[in-house]
Amino acid sequence: MSRLSEIGEKEAVRRIQELVASRGATSNIGPGDDAAAVDLGVMYLVATTDILGQATHILPGMTYWQVGWTLAAVNFSDVAAMGAKPIGLLVSMGLPRDFASESLDEMLDGILDCCDHVKAELLGGDTKETKEVTLAGTALGTVGKKEILLRRGASVGDLLAVTGSVGMAAAGYHSLRKGLGVKAVEKAILEPQPHVQEGMALSSSHVVTSCMDVSDGLASSVHTLGGMSGVSFTLDYDEIPVDDEVLEVAGASGVDANELALYFGGDYQLLFTLRPQGLERLRSLLGDGFTVIGKAGPRGADNVIVRGRDIIRLENRGYEHFR
Amino acid sequence: MSRLSEIGEKEAVRRIQELVASRGATSNIGPGDDAAAVDLGVMYLVATTDILGQATHILPGMTYWQVGWTLAAVNFSDVAAMGAKPIGLLVSMGLPRDFASESLDEMLDGILDCCDHVKAELLGGDTKETKEVTLAGTALGTVGKKEILLRRGASVGDLLAVTGSVGMAAAGYHSLRKGLGVKAVEKAILEPQPHVQEGMALSSSHVVTSCMDVSDGLASSVHTLGGMSGVSFTLDYDEIPVDDEVLEVAGASGVDANELALYFGGDYQLLFTLRPQGLERLRSLLGDGFTVIGKAGPRGADNVIVRGRDIIRLENRGYEHFR
Numbered sequence: 178m179s180r181l182s183e184i185g186e187k188e189a190v191r192r193i194q195e196l197v198a199s200r201g202a203t204s205n206i207g208p209g210d211d212a213a214a215v216d217l218g219v220m221y222l223v224a225t226t227d228i229l230g231q232a233t234h235i236l237p238g239m240t241y242w243q244v245g246w247t248l249a250a251v252n253f254s255d256v257a258a259m260g261a262k263p264i265g266l267l268v269s270m271g272l273p274r275d276f277a278s279e280s281l282d283e284m285l286d287g288i289l290d291c292c293d294h295v296k297a298e299l300l301g302g303d304t305k306e307t308k309e310v311t312l313a314g315t316a317l318g319t320v321g322k323k324e325i326l327l328r329r330g331a332s333v334g335d336l337l338a339v340t341g342s343v344g345m346a347a348a349g350y351h352s353l354r355k356g357l358g359v360k361a362v363e364k365a366i367l368e369p370q371p372h373v374q375e376g377m378a379l380s381s382s383h384v385v386t387s388c389m390d391v392s393d394g395l396a397s398s399v400h401t402l403g404g405m406s407g408v409s410f411t412l413d414y415d416e417i418p419v420d421d422e423v424l425e426v427a428g429a430s431g432v433d434a435n436e437l438a439l440y441f442g443g444d445y446q447l448l449f450t451l452r453p454q455g456l457e458r459l460r461s462l463l464g465d466g467f468t469v470i471g472k473a474g475p476r477g478a479d480n481v482i483v484r485g486r487d488i489i490r491l492e493n494r495g496y497e498h499f500r
Numbered sequence: 501m502s503r504l505s506e507i508g509e510k511e512a513v514r515r516i517q518e519l520v521a522s523r524g525a526t527s528n529i530g531p532g533d534d535a536a537a538v539d540l541g542v543m544y545l546v547a548t549t550d551i552l553g554q555a556t557h558i559l560p561g562m563t564y565w566q567v568g569w570t571l572a573a574v575n576f577s578d579v580a581a582m583g584a585k586p587i588g589l590l591v592s593m594g595l596p597r598d599f600a601s602e603s604l605d606e607m608l609d610g611i612l613d614c615c616d617h618v619k620a621e622l623l624g625g626d627t628k629e630t631k632e633v634t635l636a637g638t639a640l641g642t643v644g645k646k647e648i649l650l651r652r653g654a655s656v657g658d659l660l661a662v663t664g665s666v667g668m669a670a671a672g673y674h675s676l677r678k679g680l681g682v683k684a685v686e687k688a689i690l691e692p693q694p695h696v697q698e699g700m701a702l703s704s705s706h707v708v709t710s711c712m713d714v715s716d717g718l719a720s721s722v723h724t725l726g727g728m729s730g731v732s733f734t735l736d737y738d739e740i741p742v743d744d745e746v747l748e749v750a751g752a753s754g755v756d757a758n759e760l761a762l763y764f765g766g767d768y769q770l771l772f773t774l775r776p777q778g779l780e781r782l783r784s785l786l787g788d789g790f791t792v793i794g795k796a797g798p799r800g801a802d803n804v805i806v807r808g809r810d811i812i813r814l815e816n817r818g819y820e821h822f823r
Binding site: 179180181182183184186188189190192193212213215217219220222224225226227228229230231232233234264267268269270271272273274275276277279281282285300301302303304305307308309311313314317319370378400470494 | 587641
């Protein structure tokens, strides 16, 4: 008999996907993507669920407003990764008996503020008594049938790009832990941003060929995107967007900056591929809101980072629970 | 400062609804109903979330298949109560590190079997590490804009009816607890049935004026339906459908049969009102699958049960968590 601590979270989620697939294929999309997509005839309904546990997600010092915001944000990020327009959120909250009702109100405010931020509604909620705070959200959205963004679809020659910068949440984690007080990165982990506007711009551009968020870390996401599309990626080290604050935290905390930027996770930027001839169109929609960091090559090759004369193999690891 | 143990689950859910309402009205329906309904133009998307905690929902001796089935069933029951056709389910599972992966597989089988049962799909899932098993489900469905069933809509003179019989889950609970071995009622609490076909028949009949499930108990549901519609109900004691096994458990366990039938909850039958002239039409659709148990009277009157010459006030209490 094996335990979840031995097989890990990804294997647990893979088992879910395998069991679902064994029940026969359908016209719907997912699981296996950031969200499932249900064919409603005129459009896809996009639906995704994410659960936050006290031990793994609720950081010491986090306000309940931030906890609520985060619950909504991580779910809307999956809607964003499909290029969908958010409709609403449902929340199921397991709460201890002695949980203060003021904290519940604060948490709901955070949830509602994030819903407002992405122009979605809180559609429903349920609460039950549990020993520790456990929060599950389900976000819904809609997207045109030709606009939907999936993890598969990249072709050899496509450009690889990412919105914003990476390593912010990782640096925030270490800044909080070591009391460095680097506010910009601490905010990144305490109040993650769902990139809904960017996702909708990517899908409306018709030049984006695949997309996902980088919540498990950039390296892990590059491997996933390549695996789903049947391509490999070559990244240009100097192009990977890393803010000065991340380097500052790396220096002050003694943690390797590459570790923060590539392997930690917790950022909710969108990683995507586009047809090279679509670059100009995407710049007109998103300006400098994204950076081209690499290119798709043939299946079977390693995912690598080129740094000057060095070619570094990109490891397939990132944040994982249970282990 | 107040604690959830003082304000109770219903008050917690009421706060959610109040906060949602304070953010401005929309064309959507809910919260406040069994499920939310989102206006997608050509139809309503129905969405609902329910969370099961180890302490409150996972009974000793329950198999993980039954836990999984129950998670899906209680969510699909809310879809059924809106008269909607189920599309699919998303599940978020908080699981302890030492949870056996075989138990996860068994639980997923239960979830999938219930999805198959209502012709819906498992659309997605997430798992995270928690101290105790905490399971959240979100069920989705669609229903025509003229077919949707809400908790409000009953008029004076409408008949009050319920599918199946009540008190089964309550009797099951006591049978399990006292080792009475009354299998039919034990199955009712271990493997609750979502009445999806009945819900769709009710909505397609165009004679049903309001509907909800009786999961919080018949009495509590009658009060809710009356309150939402602005009517009162008079029930006929002799018409309330109670199976012999429930009376058997009441006798053997020393628990009042009325307590089991009216106040315990855990049944997922549908309580609904219909226009009196629609009774024949509904019989043609559902046969003897439902029982007329009362009638709607004017707002302001008590909800009562008539038993021979006695008129008993129906108490407004049922199953509630936290307290």
